[in-house]
Amino acid sequence: GIKPDEFMNNKKSHEVQVMSELVDSIANYCGIKQVIDIGSGKGYLSSFLSMQYNFKVYGIDSSSSNTNGAHERNRKLKKHWKAYQSRGRENLKSQSLDKANDRPVESKINCKAIHEELLNNASSLQNQDQVIIQDPSYSSTDMATPETNTETEADLVTGTQSHETKLSEDVLAVLNVLPADAAEDFSSSREKEKVLRKMTSLKTKARKSSESNLYFPLTSCITAETELNGIITDLEDCMVVGLHTCGDLAANTLRIFTAKPEIKAVCSVGCCYHLLSEQFENQEECHNQVWGFPMCQYLKDKGWCCGRNARMSACLALERVAVGQMLPTESLFYRAVLQVIIEEIYGVTKSDRHVGKTFSKSSSFIDYVRQSLKKLELDDSKLPDSCIMDYYEKYKHRMNELEAFNMLKVVLAPCIEVLILLDRLCYLKEQENIAWSGLVKLFDPVKSPRCYAVIGLKNQSC
Numbered sequence: 001g002i003k004p005d006e007f008m009n010n011k012k013s014h015e016v017q018v019m020s021e022l023v024d025s026i027a028n029y030c031g032i033k034q035v036i037d038i039g040s041g042k043g044y045l046s047s048f049l050s051m052q053y054n055f056k057v058y059g060i061d062s063s064s065s066n067t068n069g070a071h072e073r074n075r076k077l078k079k080h081w082k083a084y085q086s087r088g089r090e091n092l093k094s095q096s097l098d099k100a101n102d103r104p105v106e107s108k109i110n111c112k113a114i115h116e117e118l119l120n121n122a123s124s125l126q127n128q129d130q131v132i133i134q135d136p137s138y139s140s141t142d143m144a145t146p147e148t149n150t151e152t153e154a155d156l157v158t159g160t161q162s163h164e165t166k167l168s169e170d171v172l173a174v175l176n177v178l179p180a181d182a183a184e185d186f187s188s189s190r191e192k193e194k195v196l197r198k199m200t201s202l203k204t205k206a207r208k209s210s211e212s213n214l215y216f217p218l219t220s221c222i223t224a225e226t227e228l229n230g231i232i233t234d235l236e237d238c239m240v241v242g243l244h245t246c247g248d249l250a251a252n253t254l255r256i257f258t259a260k261p262e263i264k265a266v267c268s269v270g271c272c273y274h275l276l277s278e279q280f281e282n283q284e285e286c287h288n289q290v291w292g293f294p295m296c297q298y299l300k301d302k303g304w305c306c307g308r309n310a311r312m313s314a315c316l317a318l319e320r321v322a323v324g325q326m327l328p329t330e331s332l333f334y335r336a337v338l339q340v341i342i343e344e345i346y347g348v349t350k351s352d353r354h355v356g357k358t359f360s361k362s363s364s365f366i367d368y369v370r371q372s373l374k375k376l377e378l379d380d381s382k383l384p385d386s387c388i389m390d391y392y393e394k395y396k397h398r399m400n401e402l403e404a405f406n407m408l409k410v411v412l413a414p415c416i417e418v419l420i421l422l423d424r425l426c427y428l429k430e431q432e433n434i435a436w437s438g439l440v441k442l443f444d445p446v447k448s449p450r451c452y453a454v455i456g457l458k459n460q461s462c
């Protein structure tokens with residue numbers, strides 16, 4: 001039989017569940033049955049959306065090995081889906097008994113909309129000037145208790161009524177702010193209940209018929225100019241989603257959304273800000289290129305630039321540090337001392353080559369330096385171990401300075417991340433055909449630090 005961790009780990013499972021719920025709700029309100037998952041990777045989100053929610057899903061990824069892996073995973077899922085579903089239900093039942101006196105089985109997602117009064121007042125937001133921060137605050141017991149794979153499996157396959165209802169309520173809190181022409185108005189609680197019931201019954205139906213509903217993995221490198229019709233022959237009214245689309249791919253997903261009339265909604269969670277291309281980073285102007293940052297005219301007019309160091313900082317995870325997880329200070333220290341060695345011994349200050357992820361693969365500082373020098377194509381044969389260690393000893397006492405520097409970077413990280421996210425949101429708000437757009441904190445940032453989704457919905461008439 002198939003093991004649950006062959007499907008996805010706890011982090012991915014958290015992301016996929018929460019995002020699928022939101023995608024399902026938005027797509028239902030827009031009357032959409034087709035979903036395009038851009039940068040679909042191994043297809044975790046795609047297959048969940050197709051099998052659990054019965055959407056027709058196309059997953060597009062630039063890596064053919066990902067697409068091949070997705071085909072293989074699809075094959076396994078098809079074979080084991082029924083057993084997987086019933087085992088999930090069994091596990092859920094036994095967990096409910098085991099933990100009756102302990103804590104509920106479902107993840108305690110206590111999503112609290114900060115702007116509740118605004119969320120309940122859809123009409124005040126028709127001019128789309130609101131950023132929503134939906135704050136999933138997780139109980140400390142949940143953070144301290146590692147989830148087991150069994151929990152993941154059970155949650156994924158069946159969920160519990162209360163878990164689903166809770167998520168649906170949270171999704172509704174987001175949908176509450178949509179203007180009248182983007183979705184129905186859910187201001188009264190009776191209407192909310194009606195919609196919740198409708199959604200639950202739709203999902204039950206979908207689950208019953210979804211046993212062999214597999215998604216279609218496709219290989220293509222998406223750019224801002226990509227014509228989806230060229231890749232998907234039966235493109236219809238659809239929603240575009242992207243889970244942890246790195247660098248420019250998140251920006252280009254939004255551009256494709258605004259350009260293509262068939263795409264009625266978008267939900268994009270970006271990552272890897274260090275990979276973004278920046279228009280104003282280098283002095284040489286290149287007018288034709290489409291850049292990852294800035295996207296919006298407002299920041300373009302001001303010539304805004306983050307720079308690589310700031311974008312690297314934006315990838316740090318403040319919430320993880322806040323719960324005691326360590327920053328990578330030692331690896332930064334290794335890299336800093338290596339820089340001194342490269343400059344003083346080899347006289348090199350710039351190189352096209354990269355050290356990459358050498359730290360995690362090295363057994364000691366000496367090993368790190370030697371591996372790095374090889375990658376940089378610098379001859380280490382005349383460099384004795386003692387010399388390498390002299391550098392280490394010379395700078396060891398300054399490690400605390402790096403720690404402080406790292407702390408400063410991690411504290412500032414959210415400012416840079418939010419700048420990048422607001423640029424994307426501002427871009428959507430500058431478009432005329434968008435009925436509603438918002439920024440939603442979708443995931444628990446300790447589990448999944450890149451947790452913000454940029455969401456957009458077109459006017460119904462577009």
Ligand SMILES: C[S@@+](CC[C@H](N)C(=O)[O-])C[C@H]1O[C@@H](n2cnc3c(N)ncnc32)[C@H](O)[C@@H]1O
Nearest residue numbers: 039040041061062063220221222243244246249
């Ligand atoms: C961080 S992974 C996320 C994968 C998947 N969405 C998930 O959550 O598991 C980003 C994916 O985007 C793909 N990708 C990057 N640039 C792309 C592009 N221009 N077009 C299509 N896929 C791209 C990569 O191959 C990679 O699989």
